[in-house]
Structure formats: C-alpha cells, structure tokens
Amino acid sequence: MNQTELQEKQNPSRAPENPLAEVQNMVNSCIQCGTCSGSCPNAFAMDLTPRRLWRKVLLGQTDDIFRSRTFSLCSDCYYCTLRCPRGLALTEAMNALKQIAAREDMDRYKQSIRFYKSFLSSVRRHGRVHEMEFMSLFFLSMKNPFLPLAFTPLGLRLMAKRKIAIQIPSREPNPLEAIFRKVEEMEGRS
C-alpha cells in the first residue's frame, strides 16, 4: 500500500475523488456555534440540524449526510449565510450537497431532483420556463399517477385565470441550447 492509499484508508474523506471535498472546503472553519441551526426556518423538519450536518461533512460521514433530508430542506432563505460569524457561504454549501445528490441521482431525493431536472429540461427546450410543461414533465418523471392530484385544485384555478394552459412538451430553437452544450463541454474537460 503506497502513501496515498494509506492516507485515503485512514481518512477516506480526504481522498482526491471524494465528492465531499468541495463542501468540506466551504465549511472548513466552522466553529460549531449553532447560529445556522438557530436561524433556519426549516430546522423543525430536519433530522439533523445544519450545525450537526456541517460537523458530519467535516468528518466525512457521507452515509449519514445522504441518509438525512436536511440539505434537501434548505429553501435558500440565506439567514444562515447572513448570520454565520465565520462568514461561511452556508446556503451555497447546502446547494453543493444538492448538486452531489442530483449528480448521483440518489433515490432518497427523487422528488426534488426530478423537479429541478424537469425545470432545466423546459428551460433548455424553450429558453424560458413554460410552467405547465415543466410540471407535466415533473409528473411524468415521477411515474406516480396520484401526484398530480395534489396539484389539481390549484392547476384548475390557474387555468381558469388563463395563467397556464395545457401544453404538450415541445422544443423550439433558442440561444440556450448552445450555452447548455458549452457548459457540458467545459465540465467534461475539468
């Protein structure tokens, strides 16, 4: 076993391919004061408070992190980022965890991931979001015939006001296709 392998074995979180490395850098100077937990409007629904989540990130406890629903409950209110006495970009760190979950297509966060991806797909097709198409793509991707029912009353009210219309998913030439492709190319490069 060479030196690097040994290091990775002793401290798997520091392994170069460790997906958490970027998030660890973001919260490296966390002092565990708990201001984030005290400020979070969603903490009541979380299984791990944000403070405990950051500790687990630093300890590299990947399984615990991605068993928890904590980061998926971040609603981007930026209270923790504003108040963190260490000036850490905690909302962005939450998003970095969401990005890992999306990249790995983790089943536990299926509903959020499919929601975001359906949104992106509609943006790529048209350059702008078509709200009804986006929701239709989301429902289709979830393959749950009962899910749309939860949204039916609101959908009908919005249709009555002509704010949304039934739309068959379509595609039209738009400038964002080139942007999406370039981003994919650059990320493949790095």
Place this chain on the structure above:
Amino acid sequence: MKYLYYPGCSLEGTALEYNKSTRAFMQAVGAELIELDDWTCCGATAVDSVNHLLAIALPARNIALAEKMAASKDLLVPCSACYLNLKKVEDKTRHDSELLKKVNEILHENGLQLQGKVRVRHLLDVVSKDLDLPVFQNLLKRSFAGFQIAPYYGCQCLRPYAVFDDPEAPRSMEPLIQATGAEVYAWDMGGRCCGASHMNTQMEVGLELVAALLQQAKGADAIVTVCPMCQMNLEAYQQKISKLKKEDLHITILYLPQLLGLAIGLTEKDLALDLNLSITKSFRDKLALPNDA
C-alpha cells in the same frame, strides 16, 4: 427615470399580474421600462441545485444582453429569485476574474460578453429609493386610510446581499404604505421564509411556514409582496391551511405595485387584479371595489 427591464419567466405566466401592475405603475410615475431583447431564464433556484456553472451562465447571459443594449445602467428585476441570481453573477464576476473568463468563454457561444457595466436592481430598491415620494403623493386618488397593510419582503431581495434594506429588519416598504394613507401592520415576519419551492417538493413543510405567516398576519387587511414565489405561496393555499389549522386564515395578498397603483387611481384592469388568487370580499367592500370581478 429609465430602466432596462428583465421580467423573468414567472411574470409571463403565473405572475402575469405582477408584470402588468409593475409596468402600469412605473409608467404612471414617469419611469420608462425597456424590456431586454431575447432574454432567457435566470435558472431560478432549481439550476443551482443541479449544476453550479450553469447557474452562473444563465443569469450572466441576461446581464450581457443588458450591457449590449446599453439603454440604461440599471437593470430592473421584479422577481426576487431572478434578482438574486443576476445579482450574484454581478457580484461574483466583479471579484473573481477567473470566473469572469470562464463565463465569457460560455457567452461567446451567443456572441456576448460580460464586462460588469450594469447594476442589477430589485423593483423594491428602485421604488423605495428612486421614486420621489412627494411626486407619488401628488398622484394619489384613493386613500387607504383605516387599512392595516403587512409588508412582506421574503428572503432573496434582502439576503445575502444587503443592498437597499436591512436584511434582518427590513423597512423599505413602510414609507410607501404610509403614503397611501394605510397603517403599517406591525409584525416581525416581513423577512421570514415562505418555503419557496417546498410547496412542490415537500408540501407538508411549506404549509407550516406559510401557516405561520398567515397566522401572524391575522388582523391585517392585506399582505403586500414583491416576489412571485412568495405571492403564490401566500395566496394559493389559504383554504388548505385554514382547514389544517382549524381557523379562518383567508387574507388579501397584493403585489406592491398593485397597492401603489390602486392608490394613484389605476384601474383593476390596469393592475390585473382579476388574476390574483386571494382578494377577500371584506377587502373589496372596504375599498368600495365591485365584488363581481
């Protein structure tokens, strides 16, 4: 007053009344809005949950468009999520030349370039800072005397960038509300979170956050918002939440330019009031608006 205008996707769909009322109000107070040609989606909060580089590239394209049009140095954005996405790119590319280079490599695909010449501004920033209050007061046609109006700022126009207001204790809407003759409803929920897209992905959590807002607003005549996501969350689930909490939590929810527009005599049609999901009968009666709409 001349502004480049980025409406954003919601304002073409579920928040059409925010678009209409913003345009009508700004025109009435003598501000010119020039819509960006060929603007595209800012990525909302969804894109940053999937891909970080794309979340920078999408807003950047729109700022670059604004620079190209060069009709104004200020880019006016009514949606708080769009505003923050654009602001973030303005801020980050200004402080990170590596990132700016990367962004420009991407924008080159569209023949665009970002230079950092445009200032991104939220509608509330513009209305509370640039609008001359005496000019507004001279235009007043309808008094809101006797009304208690609760200002609701939400998150992303306040945080993380403290640009025009105190991100912990926002007050920028208060002089505007007072100018209409109304009283500012005293509450400390103005900067609290509405749950954003939780209503779509984790509804049980979203419902709790909105319930807390509606419960605290009890006693006010209306809540005023400056974000399509906040507006939708506050107005669309009132019946469900009333049932959940076993109390009547129905309340009128207006966009800020709708309230200000009504005060200067713009019509319901000008302000697309018929598109709101929650304007209560008691609010209409108190304001002497017809109930058939």
